[in-house]
Amino acid sequence: xxxxxxxxxxxxxxxxxxxxxxxxxxxxxxxxxxxxxxxxxxxxxxxxxxxxxxxxxxxxxxxxxxxxxxxxxxxxxxxxxxxxxxxxxxxxxxxxxxxxxxxxxxxxxxxxxxx
Amino acid sequence: xxxxxxxxxxxxxxxxxxxxxxxxxxxxxxxxxxxxxxxxxxxxxxxxxxxxxxxxxxxxxxxxxxxxxxxxxxxxxxxxxxxxxxxxxxxxxxxxxxxxxxxxxxxxx
Numbered sequence: 029x030x031x032x033x034x035x036x037x038x039x040x041x042x043x044x045x046x047x048x049x050x051x052x053x054x055x056x057x058x059x060x061x062x063x064x065x066x067x068x069x070x071x072x073x074x075x076x077x078x079x080x081x082x083x084x085x086x087x088x089x090x091x092x093x094x095x096x097x098x099x100x101x102x103x104x105x106x107x108x109x110x111x112x113x114x115x116x117x118x119x120x121x122x123x124x125x126x127x128x129x130x131x132x133x134x135x136x137x138x139x140x141x142x143x
Numbered sequence: 144x145x146x147x148x149x150x151x152x153x154x155x156x157x158x159x160x161x162x163x164x165x166x167x168x169x170x171x172x173x174x175x176x177x178x179x180x181x182x183x184x185x186x187x188x189x190x191x192x193x194x195x196x197x198x199x200x201x202x203x204x205x206x207x208x209x210x211x212x213x214x215x216x217x218x219x220x221x222x223x224x225x226x227x228x229x230x231x232x233x234x235x236x237x238x239x240x241x242x243x244x245x246x247x248x249x250x251x252x
Contacts, residue, residue, distance in 0.1 A: 032185075059238055071178075071186060071230065071242040084237045117183060126238040131176075134185040 030054040032135035034120050040141045041110055049105045049138045051120030057133070059126040060103045062095065064088070064116040065137075071119065077103065078126055110142045145169040147243035149231055154249045155221055163216045163246045165231035173234050175207050175214045180228045180245070189229075190216065218248070226250045 033052045041047050053060050062074040076083040077095055094106045103122075107114055117139050121132040147167045155161040165175065174193040178186040192198055192207035192214060204217040218225055228247050232240040 061238065061240075063240075065183070067183075070244045071180075071232075071240075073239050073241060076237050076239055084235070084239050086239075119185065123238060126236075130238070131188040131191070132238070132240065134187070136185050137183075 030133075032120055032122055032133050034118075034135040034138050036138060037136065038139045038141070040143065043112055043142055044109050047107050047110055047140065049107075049118050049120075049140070051103045051105070051135055052101050053103055053120065053122030054133055055101070057122035057124050059083075059123045059130075060095075060097070061121040061123075061132060062105045063119045063121060063134075065119065066116045074105070074118075076126070083126065107140075110140075112142050115140060115142045145233065145241050147231055147233065147241065149229075149243045149246045151244065152247045152249070154251065156251050157221055157223060159221050160217065160219050161221060161248065163218075163229050163231075163248070165214050165216075165243055167212050167214075167231070167233050167243075169212075169233045169241065171235050172209070172212075173236055175205070176232045176234060176240065177203075177205055177216045178230045178232060178242075180230065182227075186230065191234075221250050223250050223252065 060077045065071045075085040117137045120135040123130045149165045176191045177189040180186045190205035207214040228245040230245045232242045
């Protein structure tokens with residue numbers, strides 16, 4: 029069964045450093061998302077992406093964050109200058125279509141630890 | 144703003160039926176989804192309701208009342224493997240999911 033993959037599974041970085049989290053969505057999916065989950069808390073929406081453009085972003089997704097689809101398979105989240113509060117599990121998700129009725133498939137996540 | 148309320152914890156025994164409620168306040172509501180998450184792993188889609196009524200998928204059913212801004216997830220014939228966190232989430236027309244805080248379900252033998 030097709031699945032979303034994410035690398036690395038765990039990333040440790042120092043405050044102020046740049047990190048890039050990578051995702052390979054399911055191949056025939058057209059809509060891509062990033063979410064994050066701080067330990068013990070709810071899953072929070074960061075950004076949605078379609079047709080090489082950001083569709084929507086949350087208040088969390090400030091100028092320190094960016095997303096890119098550099099080729100036909102990868103979807104990346106970059107944090108330019110990490111802060112302690114960026115420590116969280118970051119999930120990539122994809123769906124066949126956008127809109128409200130389509131199941132989103134989540135990857136296993138990247139645990140980001142900022143020290 | 145948008146907010147969702149669901150119980151933080153529910154405990155039930157194997158074979159029983161459990162209902163997890165979700166109330167929401169949101170603008171631009173399109174539908175209510177339910178996701179399961181084991182031990183901080185990937186959330187997994189369970190069910191979706193856009194219209195009022197009951198949707199059944201095997202042992203899991205989900206209900207929505209748009210007029211009451213309320214929905215629930217019903218899990219029947221509980222198994223130990225159903226112990227997990229369950230999140231309700233409202234969706235927008237862009238596909239954005241806004242999640243509730245999650246309900247931790249503990250199934251006991």
